[in-house]
Amino acid sequence: MQTIRGRKRASSPTNATLPHSTSSTGSGTTNSSSSGNNNFAVRRSAAASRSSSSTNLKAAIMILLLCSLVFGSFYLSYDVVKKSMEVQKHVQANNQNVAKNTAATKEDGATAIQSPKEDLTLSKPQQTPPPPPPPINSDKCAFRSYPKSRLYGLHDKSQPNFLSSDATYIRGELPTILNPIEKDDADQTAPVKPCLDTTSWETLWDESTKKNRLPFTDGHNPSIVSLASNPYIQGTNNNNDNNKQHVRLDPKHIEALTSAFPNYPPNNLFLGVTIFGNGQCKFGLSEEEVTTYNFSTYNDPPDGKRTIIAVMTPPMPLDTEQNQQQQQLPFQILGQTTLLLERDVKYGTKRQRGKFIEAESNPQGGYTRIHQEFDDPRFFFHEGRLWVLYRNGPLFGYQDQIHNPVHFESVTNDEKGGGGGEGTEEVKFVAYVKASETVRVCCGRNIALISEEAARNVDDGSSGKSKGGDGKTAEMEWMPSGSLKALTWVDPVTVVDVDLGDVTNLLKDHRRLSEVDKDVGDGVAMQAKLGEISTHHRRLGSAKKPKSNIHGTNGYLVPLPSSGELLGIAHFHRPENRKESNYALHGHHYTHAFFTIARKQQSNNSGGGDVGNATFQLKRISNEFLFRALSVPIGEKESPNDGDIIQFASGLDVYGSDIDGKLILSYGINDCEGAVLTISMSKLQRMLIEVEPGQEVADLMRTAMR
Secondary structure, three states: OHHHHHHHHHOOHHHHHOOOOOOHHHHHHHHHHHHHHHHHHHHHHHHHHHHHHHHHHHHHHHHHHHHHHHHHHHHHHHHHHHHHHHHHHHHHHHHHHHHHHHHHHHHOOOOOOOOOOOOOOOOOOOOOOOOOOOOOOOOOOOOOOOOHHHEOOOOOOOOOHHHOOOOOEEOOOOOEEOOOHHHOEOOEOOOEOOOOOOOOOOOOEEOOOOEEOOOOOOOEEEEEEEOOOOHHHOOOOOOOHHHHHOOOOOHHHHHHHHOOOOOOOHHHOEEEEEEEOOOOOOOOOOHHHHHHOOOOOOOOOOOOOEEEEEEEOOOOOOOOOOOHHHOOOOOOEEEEEEEEEEOOOOEEOHHHOOOEEOOOEOOOOOEOEEEOOOEEEEEEEEOOEEEEEEEOHHHHOOOOEEEEEOEEEEOOOOOOOOOOOOOOOOOOEEEEEEHHHOEEEEOOOOOEEEOOOEEEEEOOOOOOOOEOOOOOEEEEEEOOOOOOEEEEEOOOOEEEEOOOOOHHHHHHHOOOOOOOOOOOOOHHHHHHHHOOOEEOOOOOOOOOOOOOOOEEOOOEOEEEOOOOEEEEEEEEEOOOOOOOOOOOOOOOOEEEEEEEEEEOOOOOOOOOOOOOEOOEEEEEEOOOEEOOOOOOOOOOOOOOOOOEOOEEEEEEEEEOOOOOOEEEEEEEEOOOEEEEEEEEHHHHHHHOEEOOOOOOHHHHEEOOOO
C-alpha cells in the first residue's frame, strides 16, 4: 500500500526538482515526459512560424494595394489637371481672338463684338452655330428657285404615260441636256438672265413681310438678236466678197437707238424683246409657298401686258484696245423701253366682235402711242429693217400671227420713256410700231419668217474653196432679196409667200396714212389694203401622210451661208393638247430640236394636192434636248441634272461664221423668266443629222428604248 502511495508521491510534481534517478523505471518515465514536451514546443513553434508568414503575406498585399491606389489616384489627378490646363489654354486663346476682333471692329467703326457671358472654363469650348440658309429668291436678277414639281423629271424612274409608253421621239432617242454644267467652256457659255426693271409699272414692296417681293414676272420668252449690219462675218477672217457685201440690217434704221450708246460700236450691240404678260411663276403654289419663294402677290399683270425692248452688251469680251467700260458681263442691259403702238389707223378685226383700237391724233402733233399686247414677240429682218412678229388674241384672234416693222426715236432731255424704273436713269430711246403697217399671216403654229437666202454652188473640190457645214466644198453667194416667206409648218415643211400689201411701199415712201381709214368700214378692210391676210394650210399632199406634233419656235430662219441651208429651232410639248392640268395652264414638258431646210435642187411640185410653195425640204434635224434647269429647290445646294417643266426657245441668231462662230439661244423658263446662252457653231453642226431626201419629221418618230 505504501509502495503504491509512495509511487504516487514519487510521481507527484514535488519530484520534478529531484535529481535524475538512475533506476530504469524512473529513467523511462522521465524521458517519455521530456519527449512529449519537446514535440509540443516544436508544434507550437511551427504554428507560430506559419502564422507569422501568413501575417507578412497579408501585410505585403495590403501595401501593394495601397501603393496601387496611391499611384492610380495620382495618375487620374494628373490627367484631370492636364485636361483642365488644355481647356484653360483654349479659353485664353478664344478670349484673345475675341479681343482682337473687338479691337479691329472698333477701329473699322463697326459694332463691337460682345464677349460671351457664359462660363468659359467649361470642359468643352462653345461651337459656332451653322450659318442660316440663304434667303430664297432675294435677288431679282438671279435665276429663280422653284419647287421640285416644276422640274421636267428627265431621270425619274416612273414617268407619266405621255412621256413613256404613249410617247415617240425623234429617231427613238430620249431627250438629253443640251448644256450640262460640266460642259461650260469654249463650246458653250453659262446661261445669263436678262435683268429688266419693272418698277415703273409695279410695286415690289410687300407691307406684310416688310421686304421686296419678286416681280409678277421677269419677262418670259425673250428673243435676242445681233444689231450688226452683217453678223455672219463678225470675228472671222472671211475673204468671201459676196459675204462681206451682204447687209442684213441697215444702220440708218437703228441710228436713233445706237446713238444712245456711243461707247459701243453698233456691231457689238444686241437687242432683246420680251413679254410681261400672264406668267405662270407661281402656278400650283400654295399661299405659304408663294411667301416662302418670295413670289409676287399679284394675280394679273400690273398695269396690263406690255412688251419691253432692251439693248444689251455682247456675249463675249471685246478687243483689249476697246474702252474698259465695255468689258462687261455678257448680255447685260444697257437700256430698255416699252414697245408702243402708234394709233394712226384702226387696229384690230371685226370678227373679234368689233374690238378695235381707234385712231387717235396727238394734240402736240402726230398720233398717240400706247403700250399694247404684243404676245410672244420675236424679231426678224426684211429689206434691211428690224421687224417684230407677235400675237394679239383679243384684237386679231389666236390663229393669226401679226408682224410690223419697228421704228426708233431718240429721247430728248425733257422726255421720260415708258420702260425705266423708279430711281433709274431715264429711257434713252423710244421704240414703236404703226397700226398702218400691220401684216397678218394665218394659220400656222409659231411661224418663222424667211428673208435671207444664200445660194451654194457645189464643185468637185478642185477650186480650193472652203468646205461648208455639211463637209462639201462650195462657193457661196447671196440670193437677191425677194418676197418675204413664212415657214408655217415644220412637218411637213410648208413655206408660203407673205403678201405685204402696201406696207413695202409705205416704208419706202415714208408716208403717213392719216386718211387711210376714212373710207374703211372696219379693220379687216384696212388690213386688206395694207397687208393681205395670207391663209395657208399644211402641205400634206394627196396621200395625206401622217404628221408629227412638232412646232416651229423662233421667228426667223437664220441662213447658213456655207451650206445654203436655213436654220431653225422647233419644239414638242407632251401631251399635245394644251388643256389646263396639274402641270401648267397650257402646254408643258417641252423638248426642242434644231433643224434646217433648203431649196430642192429640182422642184417636183407637180400637183399631188400640195398647197403653197413646195420648193423647200427638210435637210437636217438634231435629236431632242432640254436646257439645263437653273433652279435650286429648297433644301438643295445646286441645280439638279434636269430641265424645267416649261421651256420655250424663242430666239435664235448666228454671230460670226456658221462653221466656227457662236449660236445665240434665248428661251423662256416656266412662263416666268428668260435666259440666254451661246453654243459654238461647231457643236451645232455636230448635232445636226442629215435626213433622207423626202423624209419628214413624222418619218423619224420612234418609241424610245429604255
